[in-house]
Amino acid sequence: MTIDEQLDFLRKGTVEIIRAEDLRVKLERSARTGKPLRVKLGTDPTAPDIHLGHTVVLRKLRAFQELGHTVIFLIGDFTGLIGDPSGKSSTRPQLTRAEIDANAETYKQQIYKVLDPAKTELRFNSEWMDKLGAEGFIRLAAHVTVKQILERDDFEQRLAENRPLALHEVLYPLVMAYDSVALAADVELGGTDQKFNLLMGRNLQREYGQEPQAVVIMPLLEGTDGVQKMSKSLGNYIGINEPPNEIFGKVMSISDELMWRYYELSTDLTSAEIAALRASAESGARNPRDIKVELAKRIVADFHTATDADAAEEEFNRIFKRKEAPDEVEERTIAASAYKLPRLLVDVNLAPSMAEARRLIEQGGVRVDGERRTRVDDEVALQKDQTMLVQVGKRRFLRVRGV
RNA sequence: GCAGGGGUGGUCGAGUGGUUAAUGGCACCGGGCUGUAAACCCGGCGGGUUCACACCCUACGUAGGUUCGAAUCCUACCCCCUGCACCA
Numbered sequence: 202m203t204i205d206e207q208l209d210f211l212r213k214g215t216v217e218i219i220r221a222e223d224l225r226v227k228l229e230r231s232a233r234t235g236k237p238l239r240v241k242l243g244t245d246p247t248a249p250d251i252h253l254g255h256t257v258v259l260r261k262l263r264a265f266q267e268l269g270h271t272v273i274f275l276i277g278d279f280t281g282l283i284g285d286p287s288g289k290s291s292t293r294p295q296l297t298r299a300e301i302d303a304n305a306e307t308y309k310q311q312i313y314k315v316l317d318p319a320k321t322e323l324r325f326n327s328e329w330m331d332k333l334g335a336e337g338f339i340r341l342a343a344h345v346t347v348k349q350i351l352e353r354d355d356f357e358q359r360l361a362e363n364r365p366l367a368l369h370e371v372l373y374p375l376v377m378a379y380d381s382v383a384l385a386a387d388v389e390l391g392g393t394d395q396k397f398n399l400l401m402g403r404n405l406q407r408e409y410g411q412e413p414q415a416v417v418i419m420p421l422l423e424g425t426d427g428v429q430k431m432s433k434s435l436g437n438y439i440g441i442n443e444p445p446n447e448i449f450g451k452v453m454s455i456s457d458e459l460m461w462r463y464y465e466l467s468t469d470l471t472s473a474e475i476a477a478l479r480a481s482a483e484s485g486a487r488n489p490r491d492i493k494v495e496l497a498k499r500i501v502a503d504f505h506t507a508t509d510a511d512a513a514e515e516e517f518n519r520i521f522k523r524k525e526a527p528d529e530v531e532e533r534t535i536a537a538s539a540y541k542l543p544r545l546l547v548d549v550n551l552a553p554s555m556a557e558a559r560r561l562i563e564q565g566g567v568r569v570d571g572e573r574r575t576r577v578d579d580e581v582a583l584q585k586d587q588t589m590l591v592q593v594g595k596r597r598f599l600r601v602r603g604v
Numbered sequence: 605g606c607a608g609g610g611g612u613g614g615u616c617g618a619g620u621g622g623u624u625a626a627u628g629g630c631a632c633c634g635g636g637c638u639g640u641a642a643a644c645c646c647g648g649c650g651g652g653u654u655c656a657c658a659c660c661c662u663a664c665g666u667a668g669g670u671u672c673g674a675a676u677c678c679u680a681c682c683c684c685c686u687g688c689a690c691c692a
Contacts, residue, residue, distance in 0.1 A: 426631090427642090436631095450640075457641050490639040521640055557633085560648060564634040578655045594633080595640065 204228050207268055214261070214466050216393055217418045219400065224415040227387050231270070237320075238270040241386035241414070243377055243398075244308070246281040246301045251311040252438035253500070254422040254431035257466045258390050259315040261419055265388070266320040273322045273384055274312060276305050279330035280376055283369070314441060314504055329383040330376060341379055342372070344408040345401070350374065353397040374398045378405040386414045392421045394430075422466050425451055427459040441504045446527075448504065449513035450596070452497035457482075457489045460496055468499050526571075526590055530600045537585040537603030542567070542574060545581055549601055551593045561593055568592040 202210065207228055208221065218224055231238050242262055251259075262272045281296045296304070309323065333341065350371045351357055374397065381389055381402035391399045396418055403413035421430040424437025431438045439451045455463065464475045481487040494514060501510040519525045533549050540548070543558035546567065552558035559577050561567050567574050569581060570590050583589065583603040591599050 454640055457639095460641080488639070489641070493639080493641075517640085554651065555653090556651060557649090561634060564647060565636095566634040576655085594635095 202268070204232065210268070211261070211264055211417070213264075213472060214257070214419065215417055216420050217396075217416075219403075219416040219418070221415075223413065224388065224417075227415060228268075231387075238265065238387040239273055239384060240265045240270050240388040240390065241273045241275055241381060241384055242390050243275045243277055243326075243380055246276050246278050246296060246304045246308075250307070250433060250440055250442065252431055252433065252440045253463075253467055254424070254438065256315055256441065257422050258392065258419050259312060260467070261390055261417060263315055263317065266317045269320075270388075271320055271322060272316060273324055273386065274308075274316070275324050275326060275380055275384070276301075276308065277377070277380075278305070278325045279327040280373055282327070311441060324384065326376065326380050326383070329379075333379075342375060344405060345375060345378075349401075349404070374401045375405075378402040381414055382406050382409045382411060385411060387412075388415045388417060390417045390419065392419055394421060420466065423459060423462060425455050425459075427456045439500070445501045445505045445509040445513040446516050448501050449497045449510070449517055452500055453493055453517065455493075457493070460489070460493050463500070464496055467503075468496065520596065526592070526598055530590065530598045532588070532600040532602055534602045534604045535583065537583050537587070539580050539582040541577075542569075542579045542581055543577060545583075545591070545601070546593065549591065549599055551591060551597060551599060566594050 204225060208225060211224070212218065212221075227238055230236075240262060242258060266272055278301045281301050282298070305323075305325075312321070353374070356371060377398045378401035380386075382405055386402070386406075389399050389402055396416075399414075399416040399418065403416065406413045423429065424431035424435055425439065426435075426437045429435055429437060433440075439448055443451075452463070461475065461479060464470060464478065465472070470478075478487075478492055482489045482492055498507075498510040498514060501513050516528055520527055535545075535548055542562055543552070543555050546552040546558040546561065547555055552561055562575060562577050565573055565575055568591070571592075581589070583601065585603050588600050588602045591601055
């Protein structure tokens with residue numbers, strides 16, 4: 202690829218590249234010298250369960266790897282050990298060394314579903330931060346003015362609105378920026394929420410006499426609700442370690458509008474290919490549902506296999522198109538006896554409380570052996586070794602066996 | 605330390621002595637329509653007993669108190685926020 206082609210390739214899906222010209226210079230130099238670029242991604246060791254949102258940036262990193270560059274996957278263990286000492290942010294707990302190590306392991310297992318391990322360096326920022334010490338850190342802080350720090354939007358806002366802003370919060374961007382210096386990063390990737398921190402890296406590198414890193418900013422992928430960014434705590438995520446059927450189902454539940462976002466940010470299709478799909482949906486030539494099936498299969502195949510994707514589709518059709526029971530249903534045993542229906546649901550964990558069970562029944566959400574049961578006082582007799590299929594809602598099935 | 609404001613169900617946010625398990629929005633759950641899309645419609649949304657009418661328990665930061673009766677009043681305590689003061 203020519204440098205221009207490379208730039209175009211890297212640009213797909215990005216929000217912004219700062220500055221594109223800097224990136225070009227770096228790409229050119231790398232091509233000339235044969236020395237790969239060092240492409241950094243900083244991450245928090247808190248939530249090691251990677252979801253589709255994280256993969257947006259990971260995919261971009263892989264794009265760099267495909268061009269021969271080196272990815273530095275940086276785990277911010279130093280900041281993780283400190284967390285948010287004020288304890289206000291539950292998303293930033295203080296972690297122990299052991300927890301961080303365990304999380305790092307989990308990261309490793311997951312990121313290589315996207316990244317090429319041969320071109321990935323895994324680093325920890327405690328490597329240099331531990332050595333820095335209080336003195337070093339204050340020296341570091343001397344390179345940045347308060348005004349510069351306060352340029353960050355949310356800091357400025359919170360100040361303006363008289364909301365609290367703790368000192369450690371303004372210090373963290375410094376740590377992240379210093380990571381870029383320590384690593385002599387050529388490029389750093391991040392989501393739009395990281396823009397300030399990424400730019401801080403540029404500034405600090407300049408202060409330390411390094412050539413500023415190019416910054417590649419990726420959009421934040423919306424979660425399955427289509428509104429808020431995907432995150433575990435909001436429960437709107439698609440985890441890459443989830444079983445194929447789950448991933449498939451979750452993708453199928455996203456809105457049509459959101460589907461195009463996912464196509465753009467979570468598949469390798471080119472912008473032109475996506476535009477063509479979109480046109481076929483809008484003209485009515487194709488049912489959007491089928492295009493979504495295709496998306497779901499692609500995403501499943503990315504984290505599992507193409508065979509898994511086919512199986513997931515088949516299972517999905519079985520349950521939702523043909524309204525049959527799934528291929529494999531979890532089985533639970535329970536003492537053979539006669540049960541009041543709500544009691545049964547609670548005993549096998551299909552409902553959290555009797556009140557909830559009753560509601561489900563009254564509202565027509567419960568089927569036993571395929572038959573809808575709406576009477577709360579019904580009794581179900583379960584003989585020894587007899588099984589029955591209990592369904593709650595559209596997708597929760599359980600085979601209950603008497604013992 | 606001083607002053608002011610505030611702590612209500614998953615969340616936001618009403619409620620300032622009594623039909624208040626607590627208005628409303630969001631989220632969530634079940635049903636309907638569909639393509640498990642969106643939009644929309646219906647129902648639900650602390651727990652327990654009951655076929656059911658109904659009854660009981662728990663809940664408005666914590667602990668006491670006043671009252672026939674408190675989320676609402678009083679006292680103490682805890683926590684949060686803002687400002688002031690301090691900044692050698």
